[in-house]
Amino acid sequence: MKDLVAFIVESLVDNPEEVQVTEVRGRGSTVVELAVSQPDMGRVIGKSGRVIDSIRTLLQVRAAKDGKRVELELLEADELR
Numbered sequence: 001m002k003d004l005v006a007f008i009v010e011s012l013v014d015n016p017e018e019v020q021v022t023e024v025r026g027r028g029s030t031v032v033e034l035a036v037s038q039p040d041m042g043r044v045i046g047k048s049g050r051v052i053d054s055i056r057t058l059l060q061v062r063a064a065k066d067g068k069r070v071e072l073e074l075l076e077a078d079e080l081r
Contacts, residue, residue, distance in 0.1 A: 008058070009044060013043055014040055018037040018077050020036075029070060034072060035074075055072060
């Protein structure tokens with residue numbers, strides 16, 4: 001999951017070296033935390049949130065194939081835990 005998100009987002013942004021993706025596994029689901037630099041936030045979110053929604057959909061399809069649940073959270077690069 002982490003690699004899929006990293007591949008997609010690094011292809012979209014101007015600063016791919018600042019993209020950080022972490023997975024936090026819980027009992028029932030996995031949370032994928034995505035952090036990008038402030039100037040790249042607009043590219044990742046997209047107009048009316050369409051790009052981030054599309055990334056979430058792709059991630060959920062991949063998780064469903066594995067029988068898992070997954071959520072994607074978008075953070076600013078300095079907010080990542």
